[in-house]
Amino acid sequence: MRARVLYHDHCFDGAASSAFVTRFLREKFYENTDFFYRGLAHRADQLFEAEYFDGDVNVIVDFKYSPDPRLTWWFDHHQSAFLSPEDAEHFRHDTSGRKMFDPSYRSCTKFIATVAREKYGFEAPDLEDLVTWADIVDGALYESAESVVEMKEPAMKLTLVIEGAKGSEVVQKIIRAMQTEPLAAIVQEPEINALYEKLHQDHLHTIDVIRREGSCEGGVIFFDLVASGIEGYNKFIPYYLFPDSSYTVSVSTSSFRTKVSVGSNPWARPPLQHNLATICERYGGGGHAKVGAISFPIGAVVEARKAAAEIREELKS
Numbered sequence: 384m385r386a387r388v389l390y391h392d393h394c395f396d397g398a399a400s401s402a403f404v405t406r407f408l409r410e411k412f413y414e415n416t417d418f419f420y421r422g423l424a425h426r427a428d429q430l431f432e433a434e435y436f437d438g439d440v441n442v443i444v445d446f447k448y449s450p451d452p453r454l455t456w457w458f459d460h461h462q463s464a465f466l467s468p469e470d471a472e473h474f475r476h477d478t479s480g481r482k483m484f485d486p487s488y489r490s491c492t493k494f495i496a497t498v499a500r501e502k503y504g505f506e507a508p509d510l511e512d513l514v515t516w517a518d519i520v521d522g523a524l525y526e527s528a529e530s531v532v533e534m535k536e537p538a539m540k541l542t543l544v545i546e547g548a549k550g551s552e553v554v555q556k557i558i559r560a561m562q563t564e565p566l567a568a569i570v571q572e573p574e575i576n577a578l579y580e581k582l583h584q585d586h587l588h589t590i591d592v593i594r595r596e597g598s599c600e601g602g603v604i605f606f607d608l609v610a611s612g613i614e615g616y617n618k619f620i621p622y623y624l625f626p627d628s629s630y631t632v633s634v635s636t637s638s639f640r641t642k643v644s645v646g647s648n649p650w651a652r653p654p655l656q657h658n659l660a661t662i663c664e665r666y667g668g669g670g671h672a673k674v675g676a677i678s679f680p681i682g683a684v685v686e687a688r689k690a691a692a693e694i695r696e697e698l699k700s
């Protein structure tokens with residue numbers, strides 16, 4: 384048998400969810416099954432291609448719902464889990480009992496672990512550390528911006544590698560390792576460690592660029608990374624540099640999209656007022672209450688900058 388797992392690529396929670404769901408499904412349902420992975424990204428055009436559902440069993444974790452009849456299992460915790468009202472309606476009529484959605488969870492990994500235990504009696508004590516860290520990373524439950532930006536914990540180092548690695552190969556190597564190895568051991572593997580060292584240099588460079596390009600007005604940090612060519616950044620860098628801020632809005636480009644990222648400072652003192660997923664949904668994006676993003680086609684820099692400017696104004700109020 385072949386099981387296909389479609390997961391949120393370049394995301395610690397997406398990788399941890401894939402690792403956990405593999406252990407759960409293999410031990411409870413599908414022994415002697417080969418698991419294959421495909422990382423998915425939010426993009427401006429189509430999310431799912433017909434050939435993605437090519438397993439005898441098809442699973443989506445930490446990513447949007449698909450009404451495809453070949454989908455066997457689905458677990459997600461994103462507020463914006465449905466591409467359309469029709470998809471949400473399709474989910475409500477599900478009779479398989481294997482499509483699970485709960486946006487109250489901070490991480491999809493914790494959600495899967497809880498459902499697996501409560502509904503199916505599955506426990507994996509050796510994966511407890513993985514589940515805890517997925518909740519910390521996806522829920523941004525860090526002590527301080529320094530603790531994230533300085534990256535002393537193995538989970539932080541792995542997050543840098545997962546988010547920064549080009550292509551999906553390294554992420555899938557990590558997904559396979561996460562099923563049996565402690566995080567500290569995975570980080571020490573030569574290939575992963577070498578990549579970490581390189582990405583850490585880039586991380587330090589990104590901190591310098593954001594320090595130079597960034598500004599903070601009315602509690603909203605803004606920077607534009609289009610000219611620098613930097614595709615992504617650790618989302619806590621802005622709060623490390625501007626601790627008195629509440630929100631971040633940024634524009635960046637990558638090989639497949641132009642992106643507006645909207646985030647909130649997890650250490651902000653006054654409680655935050657805005658739901659960022661709701662704001663991003665207005666522009667065709669999505670996310671969680673505390674962090675959202677909008678994908679534009681490659682080259683749509685003008686539209687992206689316009690949206691970013693509007694969102695900045697809205698968040699300042």
Ligand SMILES: [Mn+2]
Nearest residue numbers: 396445491521
């Ligand atoms: Mn997640």
